[in-house]
Amino acid sequence: MEIGTIISCEGSPNSSEFLFNIDKPAVKVVKKGQFVQTKNEFGWVISRIEEIYRSNKYFENVEIVEEVKNAMPTKEWESVIAKAKTLGIKANGIERNKSSPSPGARVSLCDKEILKEFFGFDENGLYLGDIDSHELPVKINMTKLLQKHFAVLALSGAGKSYLIKVILEELLDRDKSKGQIAPIIFDTHGEYIAFDTDKQYASKTQVFKSSDIRIGLSDISMSTLYHLLPDLSPAQKRELNKILKDMKSENDVFDLEDLERNIENNVRSSAKYVLLDIIHEMKSLHIFGKSDYPSANSICKQGILSVIDLSDCTSQRKRQIIVYYLCKKLFEARQKGKIPPFLTIIEEAHNYAPERVAKYNAVSKGIIEKIAREGRKFGACLALISQRPVHLATTALSQCNTHIILRITNPYDIDHIGKSSEGLSSDVLKSLPGLHIGEAIITGEAANQPICFKVRQKKVQDSPIANELEKACIDYSEMEKNNKKDLDAFR
Ligand SMILES: Nc1ncnc2c1ncn2[C@@H]1O[C@H](COP(=O)(O)OP(=O)(O)OP(=O)(O)O)[C@@H](O)[C@H]1O
Ligand SMILES: [Mg+2]
Structure with a gap:
């Protein structure tokens, strides 16, 4: 659909932007954010409408605004102008725009097929939503x-x-x-x-x-375990390594209780109580088990x-x-x-x-x-x-x-x-x-x-x-009421 004509003014049109006068019947259709196309020697120049202005020569002179307002058919002289920013050009493929469209060139709303190609949409792709102004999925x-x-x-x-x-x-x-x-x-x-x-x-x-x-203690590598326990000192790591190595060679599967028992029985150094503290903390997470x-x-x-x-x-x-x-x-x-x-x-x-x-x-x-x-x-x-x-x-x-x-x-x-x-x-x-x-x-x-x-x-x-907040509040009141009933029943 054609919507306007490119106008010429200082420095515009150029390779990155242009102004166009919107046709009267199209004024209600054209909106900020829409994509438009216009042709030059290289292909279709694709642009986005950045702003829409209105101007009227009758109202340029501040002193006569009031007189003009009532006396003249001013509305007919209003022009609606859009500023479009150039995004690229569709020639054989999609390229960066390196030239300007011409003054006087007609501007249309972007063709859906051109837009799809321009954005790189894929018919077999994931449908996330719509570009409302073009009804384009x-x-x-x-x-x-x-x-x-x-x-x-x-x-x-x-x-x-x-x-x-x-x-x-x-x-x-x-x-x-x-x-x-x-x-x-x-x-x-x-x-x-x-x-x-x-x-x-x-x-x-x-x-x-x-x-x-669950994280299976017997499956876990030493590097993973050390990553989970970053505060272990080198001496504590050595002790733990030795114990786990022995346990792995003796049993197929073991858990934190088995490790704790082993540390209690076999570690003689000062690392023992630190390691037991760490085991205690690991137990409190309820995540370590026999197998993954x-x-x-x-x-x-x-x-x-x-x-x-x-x-x-x-x-x-x-x-x-x-x-x-x-x-x-x-x-x-x-x-x-x-x-x-x-x-x-x-x-x-x-x-x-x-x-x-x-x-x-x-x-x-x-x-x-x-x-x-x-x-x-x-x-x-x-x-x-x-x-x-x-x-x-x-x-x-x-x-x-x-x-x-x-x-x-x-x-x-x-x-x-x-x-x-x-x-x-x-x-x-x-x-x-x-x-x-x-x-x-x-x-x-x-x-x-x-x-x-x-x-x-x-x-x-x-x-x-x-759930909505209202429902959460009602649920909580219900729960309190029931708790009170239970308490009263005991009294
Ligand atoms: N596209 C959408 N269409 C309709 N309603 C929506 C849409 N996106 C969000 N909402 C509404 O806004 C609510 C909040 O959305 P959502 O839970 O996705 O926000 P969030 O960004 O994930 O927030 P949080 O950072 O708190 O997790 C939703 O429950 C839904 O009612
Ligand atoms: Mg969320």
Whole structure:
């Protein structure tokens, strides 16, 4: 649809921007943010409308404004002008624009097929939402989004988890012939267990509760154990090493009680009581057992979502240990080709890969950074979700080649995103606080250009955890009332 004509004024049109007069019938159709095309000798110049102005010669002279207002048919002399920023040119392929369109050239709203090619959309890709102003579905190529990792960044309540549910639905609905990945989510708040009770997705979901997860003491390597106990001195490490070596040669499986007994009976040095203290602390985590559960094979299955439900775990250290141990196991198994390509999604990623925190409080940081650095070679993909990008490890964030950003208002976070996201202009950064819930900008590897879109409606039902505040208050009052009744009955 043709919408206007390029006008000539000082310095414009040029290779990066132009102004066009919007045709009267098109005024109601043309909006800021829309994509337009105009032809020159090299092909179709694709641009985005950055601003819309109105001007009227009758009102340029301040002194006669009042007289003119009533006496003349002024509305007919109003012009509506749009400023468009050039993004590229569609010739044989998509190229950087190196020339200017001509004054007088007609401007049209972008053709959908040209836009699809321009953004690099994929008909077989993941349908994340729509570019409203063009009614164009945003279909992102799975390899481009996942292989070089992605991050979802926004303030609390902006729709990060909602978007992740949409991505998970797309991965689960995907046909085997198009390539299915194994999605695994570390679910801090138990928001994703809803997949397990949903009619459509229950058969494609498995939930592992943090209270059931075990690290088999007899299977664990010394380096892993030392990583989990970073405060051990070299002398204590020597003692522990000796004891564990003996135990491994004598028994197939053993647990913390067996190790404790052995230390009590066999360690004579001053390390004994420190080691017993450490065993005591390890016991309190309720995570070390005789054998590993679950195995990498059982968590990692193509087309099956594994939810690692960490909501019943109050210890941040235990959550980190679970993330560390399972990620390490998955990554090593994938390196050996024993499990299919997988996507690990880490909610509240700033708590698992924090930027500036002592080693003891960040056991999971190293493995997240390792997958971020090396994962793409092995089909070990990573998604980091965070409401505080400033606190998220820069090494991990900078390896996420696609960023999906929803509403964000904190100026430090916006500044940080600007530095770590490729291709985000200052205009796009300025627009972040103005985004509505569920509006997102995707930028980086998965999209040729930053694209603003509305996240599509999810299909999965909300989990009971995501109840409204009113319901939580009523439930609490009910619980108090019942407790009182029970107490009264005893009196
Ligand atoms: N695309 C969307 N369409 C409709 N509603 C949405 C959309 N995105 C978010 N919402 C609404 O906003 C609420 C909060 O979204 P969500 O839980 O995804 O936020 P969040 O960014 O993950 O927040 P937090 O940082 O607290 O985890 C949802 O329960 C839902 O009601
Ligand atoms: Mg969330």
